[in-house]
Structure formats: C-alpha cells, structure tokens
Amino acid sequence: MRKEISVIGGGIAGLSSAVFLANKGFRVILIEASPKFGGRVYSFFDKASGLQIDNGQHILASWYKNTFDYLKLIGTFDKLSFQKQLEVVFADEKGSRYSLKASKLPPPLHLAGGIMGYKALGLSDKMAIVRLVNKIKKNKYSESELKSLNTDKLFDLSSQTEKAINYFWKPFIIAVFNAEPENTSAYMFANMIRMGFIEKGGSELVLPNGFLSDIFVEPAIEYLRRHEAEIILNKSIKGFKFNNNTLSSLILEDNTEIKTDFYVSAVPFFNFKTLLGESYYKYFSRLNELHSSPIVNIHLKFDKDITGIFTTGFFGLLGTSSQWVFKVAKDQVCVVISAAEKIAEKTKEEIAILAEKELKTCIPELKEFKVTSARVIKEMRATFVPDKDSLNKRPAAKTAVTNLFLAGDWTDTGLPATIEGAAKSGNIAANEILKLI
Numbered sequence: 001m002r003k004e005i006s007v008i009g010g011g012i013a014g015l016s017s018a019v020f021l022a023n024k025g026f027r028v029i030l031i032e033a034s035p036k037f038g039g040r041v042y043s044f045f046d047k048a049s050g051l052q053i054d055n056g057q058h059i060l061a062s063w064y065k066n067t068f069d070y071l072k073l074i075g076t077f078d079k080l081s082f083q084k085q086l087e088v089v090f091a092d093e094k095g096s097r098y099s100l101k102a103s104k105l106p107p108p109l110h111l112a113g114g115i116m117g118y119k120a121l122g123l124s125d126k127m128a129i130v131r132l133v134n135k136i137k138k139n140k141y142s143e144s145e146l147k148s149l150n151t152d153k154l155f156d157l158s159s160q161t162e163k164a165i166n167y168f169w170k171p172f173i174i175a176v177f178n179a180e181p182e183n184t185s186a187y188m189f190a191n192m193i194r195m196g197f198i199e200k201g202g203s204e205l206v207l208p209n210g211f212l213s214d215i216f217v218e219p220a221i222e223y224l225r226r227h228e229a230e231i232i233l234n235k236s237i238k239g240f241k242f243n244n245n246t247l248s249s250l251i252l253e254d255n256t257e258i259k260t261d262f263y264v265s266a267v268p269f270f271n272f273k274t275l276l277g278e279s280y281y282k283y284f285s286r287l288n289e290l291h292s293s294p295i296v297n298i299h300l301k302f303d304k305d306i307t308g309i310f311t312t313g314f315f316g317l318l319g320t321s322s323q324w325v326f327k328v329a330k331d332q333v334c335v336v337i338s339a340a341e342k343i344a345e346k347t348k349e350e351i352a353i354l355a356e357k358e359l360k361t362c363i364p365e366l367k368e369f370k371v372t373s374a375r376v377i378k379e380m381r382a383t384f385v386p387d388k389d390s391l392n393k394r395p396a397a398k399t400a401v402t403n404l405f406l407a408g409d410w411t412d413t414g415l416p417a418t419i420e421g422a423a424k425s426g427n428i429a430a431n432e433i434l435k436l437i
C-alpha cells in the first residue's frame with residue numbers, strides 16, 4: 001500500500017517536500033490556505049500598472065543544491081541563468097561604476113583577485129576583507145565565539161574598515177540575510193562565506209530566467225498532479241488532533257478531517273502556533289521570539305527600451321536606500337530594498353518616487369527615460385531576522401510527535417530564510433520520513 005502524507009502549506013518548503021516524497025512513491029495531499037500556491041514566491045498580472053510581475057526579485061546562488069534538485073525533478077532547472085564567475089557592477093550615488101569580478105583562479109583566490117580589482121575600495125579595505133575571509137577559512141574563530149556574536153562585532157574584531165563594510169560586506173549581507181550586520185549571526189555569516197566564497201563553485205549568482213510562478217510553482221503542481229496527488233487550494237488547516245504522541249488528523253476550516261500516515265507542516269512560524277493549540281505549543285514557545293524583516297520591491301516601467309544600459313542584467317547600488325536593480329523586461333526594472341523596516345513606513349507613492357530618484361542618480365543614463373507606471377510591493381514578513389538569538393529558536397524537522405515533521409525557511413536548516421533554506425527544509429523533512437519506512 002502506498003503511504004499517504006499530508007503537506008500543509010504550498011510555499012517552496014511544502015512544494016519541495018511534496019515533490020520529493022511523491023518522487024519516492026508517496027501519495028501526497030497538499031493543502032494551501034490562500035488562493036495561490038508559492039507562498040512568498042509568486043507572480044501576477046497587475047492590472048493597474050499593466051505589468052506582469054514577481055512579488056519580489058529573487059536571486060539564487062550556485063550553492064543552492066536542494067533548490068536545483070527540486071527544479072530538476074519538476075523540469076525547470078534549465079530556466080535558471082548561471083554566471084560563469086561572480087560578477088557584479090555597482091553604481092554609486094555619484095554616478096560612478098565599479099566592477100567586482102572574480103578571476104578564473106581556484107577559490108578562494110578567485111575572489112581575492114576580484115577584490116583586488118574592485119576600484120570602490122582602497123588597499124587597506126581590500127586587505128581587511130581578505131584577512132577576514134582567511135581567518136574564517138582557517139577556523140581562527142571558534143564555533144562558540146561565532147555563535148555568541150552578531151556580524152557587526154565580528155567586523156570590529158577583524159578591524160574591517162568603514163568602506164569595506166559599506167561597499168563590500170553590506171550589499172551581500174543584506175541581500176542574503178535581509179538584515180543589517182548587527183542583526184545577522186556571525187556564525188551564519190561565516191557559514192555563508194565558506195559556502196559562497198571559499199568552497200569551489202559556490203560564489204556565482206543565479207537568476208531566474210522568467211517569472212517565479214512559471215519556474216518554481218506551477219510546474220510543481222503539475223508534477224504532483226501527474227503523481228496522483230490530491231491538491232486542496234484556498235482552504236486552511238485550522239488545527240491538529242492528537243492521540244498521545246501521534247497526530248491522528250488535520251482539521252480543515254470547514255471541520256472536515258484529513259487522516260494520513262505522516263504530516264509535514266510547512267507553514268510560517270507565526271501560523272504554526274494556531275495549528276498546534278496551546279498544550280503542544282509550549283514545546284515550541286521560543287518561536288514567539290523570532291521576528292520578521294520586510295522587503296520592498298518597486299516595479300518601474302519606462303517609456304523606452306533600456307536594454308543598452310543593462311548589459312549585465314542588473315546593478316548593485318551603493319550609498320542609497322535602493323540596493324539592487326534588475327532588468328525584468330526590455331522596458332521594465334525591479335528595484336529591491338531589503339532590511340526595509342524604515343522605508344516600509346513610507347507610503348507606496350513616496351517609495352516609488354524615492355526609488356526612481358535614486359535609480360536616476362546612480363545610473364544617470366536613465367534620466368532621459370520616463371517612468372510610465374510603478375507598482376510597489378511591501379512584503380512585511382519577508383524573512384525572519386537571523387540574529388545570534390535566532391540560532392537556538394529554530395526547531396528541527398523531527399518533532400516529539402512521531403508522525404509530524406516541520407519544514408519552512410525558519411526551521412533549523414543552518415541557512416538564512418531563502419529559497420534554498422525552504423527547499424532544504426523540505427528535503428530534510430522528506431528524508432526524516434523516509435527513515436521510518
């Protein structure tokens with residue numbers, strides 16, 4: 001008999017665990033509360049601006065192994081564009097350009113070569129960066145020391161210069177962690193340096209070559225349907241029924257019950273509490289101490305083709321609230337502001353004006369282009385804040401309830417809240433279940 005599994009939540013964590021388990025022969029029931037799959041990864045047509053848009057530009061990296069496995073299964077791995085070497089062109093508020101391009105040498109020398117050629121920095125800034133990467137590579141900081149610090153303190157300890165922080169570290173930290181260095185665990189930061197800068201084949205950026213739903217979401221639903229999954233959309237699970245240490249059923253909002261052999265909860269941490277009920281939530285009560293950080297995306301459409309300006313596809317922006325800008329179509333860009341607590345307090349109109357102004361300051365060639373429509377998306381609970389205190393609040397996939405497993409970018413994957421964190425959590429939950437049969 002085929003084993004049955006219920007997966008609650010149709011974000012990347014839920015979809016990946018469902019796909020990995022369907023691939024192993026499980027009969028899957030996928031339940032999603034909202035009217036669309038994808039969770040925090042989705043695309044839609046915005047009638048007001050006339051734009052097809054993603055909720056937010058997503059950047060991947062060449063170390064996203066679990067994500068690639070997931071995309072290979074659902075058949076869209078070829079919809080990713082891989083850089084050959086890490087290459088970012090930065091534009092600053094004075095209109096200057098600086099290219100950061102890794103060399104062809106083996107890691108970490110490839111990066112050292114890139115940093116040496118990065119003209120935004122002076123020699124002492126560059127030496128400070130190389131010194132810190134080397135110390136991490138040689139394990140000069142102990143695990144317990146790194147776990148006790150946020151990254152701003154690690155920068156103090158390793159004498160990072162202001163320029164090294166603002167013109168090199170911050171753009172990457174904010175992009176990867178959606179948090180400032182003072183809200184980013186030094187332990188997670190050091191792991192990221194190892195994966196992204198020190199290990200072979202980890203540092204290149206990877207961009208989706210198309211809209212998010214077409215790459216990450218709809219093909220997964222088709223895959224599940226081909227594997228005879230039952231797909232329940234627009235209905236939320238309102239609670240769990242326990243029988244001692246096992247989960248006996250899920251209760252849907254219309255009070256119908258779903259009974260399967262195993263259950264994966266892949267809902268965000270702030271939704272998990274309501275599913276469990278008070279008596280079981282006490283085992284996870286530290287989740288109350290996780291916090292969320294917003295990301296704001298500004299989609300701008302121009303009156304003319306901008307392709308000639310965006311020859312590398314995107315720019316990092318320095319010295320402005322806007323941090324990145326990506327060309328999405330020949331006349332359309334997406335401006336990204338992460339760790340956006342302050343900016344998110346502004347109105348959408350104010351944010352659109354600010355983004356356009358900053359964009360035209362950093363990339364003066366855009367001044368002759370007119371913005372014909374704008375759409376601002378504020379994702380207030382985009383990711384959890386990965387500070388040092390978050391480390392011991394993230395639960396493992398395996399729980400005290402024998403047939404209930406957790407997935408989600410907030411579970412203990414060792415990674416920040418990313419597509420890869422979500423896909424890895426789905427993979428871990430699936431593997432924990434496979435161990436039991």
Ligand SMILES: Cc1cc2nc3c(=O)[nH]c(=O)nc-3n(C[C@H](O)[C@H](O)[C@H](O)COP(=O)(O)OP(=O)(O)OC[C@H]3O[C@@H](n4cnc5c(N)ncnc54)[C@H](O)[C@@H]3O)c2cc1C
Pocket residue numbers: 008009010011012013014031032033034037038039040041055056057058059060235236237238266267268271275295296297379381382383407408409410417418419420421422
């Ligand atoms: C604007 C933005 C930009 C980002 N940029 C990047 C990036 O550049 N690179 C990167 O790697 N990552 C990025 N991320 C992070 C990434 O999108 C997330 O980490 C990932 O999508 C989280 O997936 P998840 O499945 O864990 O959670 P979610 O996507 O939140 O999915 C959870 C699902 O559970 C459903 N649910 C909740 N309660 C119930 C219930 N009771 N019953 C049934 N269903 C329920 C929800 O509706 C939701 O669909 C970004 C996120 C945002 C918002």
